[in-house]
Amino acid sequence: xxxxxxxxxxxxxxxxxxxxxxTGSIGCEIVRHEELCIGCAxxxxxxxxxxxxTSGTFDPMQLFAAPPDSRRGALGEALxxxxxxxxxxxxxxxxxxxxxxxxxxxxxxxxxxxxxxRICPTGAVEAIPVSAAEIASSRGGExx
Amino acid sequence: xxxxxxxxxAQAAETEDAERKIIGFFCRECAYAAADATGNARISLxxxxxxxxxxxxxxVSPLHLLKALADGADGVYLAGCLxxxxxxxxxxxxxxxxVEFARALLQSVGVExxxxxxxxxxxxxxxxxxxxxRKMHETISNLPPLKRK
Ligand code: SF4
Ligand code: SF4
Numbered sequence: 001x002x003x004x005x006x007x008x009x010x011x012x013x014x015x016x017x018x019x020x021x022x023t024g025s026i027g028c029e030i031v032r033h034e035e036l037c038i039g040c041a042x043x044x045x046x047x048x049x050x051x052x053x054t055s056g057t058f059d060p061m062q063l064f065a066a067p068p069d070s071r072r073g074a075l076g077e078a079l080x081x082x083x084x085x086x087x088x089x090x091x092x093x094x095x096x097x098x099x100x101x102x103x104x105x106x107x108x109x110x111x112x113x114x115x116x117x118r119i120c121p122t123g124a125v126e127a128i129p130v131s132a133a134e135i136a137s138s139r140g141g142e143x144x
Numbered sequence: 145x146x147x148x149x150x151x152x153x154a155q156a157a158e159t160e161d162a163e164r165k166i167i168g169f170f171c172r173e174c175a176y177a178a179a180d181a182t183g184n185a186r187i188s189l190x191x192x193x194x195x196x197x198x199x200x201x202x203x204v205s206p207l208h209l210l211k212a213l214a215d216g217a218d219g220v221y222l223a224g225c226l227x228x229x230x231x232x233x234x235x236x237x238x239x240x241x242x243v244e245f246a247r248a249l250l251q252s253v254g255v256e257x258x259x260x261x262x263x264x265x266x267x268x269x270x271x272x273x274x275x276x277x278r279k280m281h282e283t284i285s286n287l288p289p290l291k292r293k
Contacts, residue, residue: 060252075207078214081292084254091248094241100206 003135004029004112006049011135027112028127032105035065036124038072039099043116043125051109052116052125058100060087072100164284166192166219167212168277171201173231175223177267182274189274190281192218200224201262202235209246209260214292219284221261223276229266236264258283259290 003011004027030051044054063076064087093101117127170176176197182189194217198204201224212220222243224236240262247257261283263276 060249071207075210078207078210079249079253081214082210082250082253082255082290083293084291087252088254089252091245091252093248094244096238096241097206097245100245 003027003130003138004110005108006111007130007135028114028117028129029112030105030107030110030114030116031126031128032103033124033126034062034102036067036122037062037103038070038122038124039101039103040121041098041101041103042119042121044103046115046119048113048115049109049111051107051111052103052105055102055104056093057090058093058102059090062102164192164218164289165194165216166190166221166280166284167217168193168195168280169198169201169204169208169220169222170195171222171224171231171236172197172199174225174229174265174267175201175263175273178223178265178270178273181268181270185270187270187274189277192281192284193277200230200232200235201239202230202232202237204239204242206242206246206249209243210249213250213255213259213290218287218290219259219261219280221263221276221280223263223265223273226264226266255290256287259287 007027041054043052047053060076060079063072063079066072066076068074068077090102112127112130114127117125170179179195201222204222209220222239224239225231227236227240230236243260243262246260250259251257261280263272263279265272265276
């Protein structure tokens, strides 16, 4: 499993560095499942690095992918009934519409703290722990 | 007012027959008072208009707007208080943005955004209420019936 970009940068600075076994795991890999996202923006509000942020646009395709019993799913069902073609791409979201915004995640900025995954109410953010042994082996060494 | 009740009223209104159907969500504080005055003056609204009373236009979500279209309406509009005069402070401002959002959604899938509109008026402004209904009627009459899958 890859180390996060930030973790990689830290290890770059230390010669022959390898993570210590006692930490168990170092950071997490973040995998987002946009179809489950309800746009509550809690992930963005807790993210310490700005890797996860609320955007000013929304991709209507997210409505079609949402679970049918959800609010977004219901809106998607209504939209699909009257749609003449597939959505033509992301749309601008007016200022007071808060829950229909796409969340943008930039892996480059992420330190893998997992705060976003802990606070997400729908399981849309998955934090996969990266084990020390895996990182060590990916760097050609052994965990000390 | 519960969401189910709002939808039920919208659906009940949709089942009556007429050529085109337009659902108007009217705020109880301004638009409904204006509608009352219109009725008292015996001015009739276009036959396409079906009204749904809401406590505030801020209660109406993009889902209400699109569901009305998906379930039979050719157009849907909101009539609420003048900007700055909302009885719940900012409900109409939320409504204005939600209408804009619903229009952007429609546009992205190739449906005329004019099918969703928002009007504001004071409780005493019955002529503006009538003008809004007529404008909506005219807009929708000039568009083809909305096709559904
Ligand atoms: S893991 Fe931490 S840094 Fe990365 S996106 Fe989530 S909250 Fe932000
Ligand atoms: S916390 Fe979860 S549901 Fe809320 S915006 Fe973030 S990903 Fe979406």
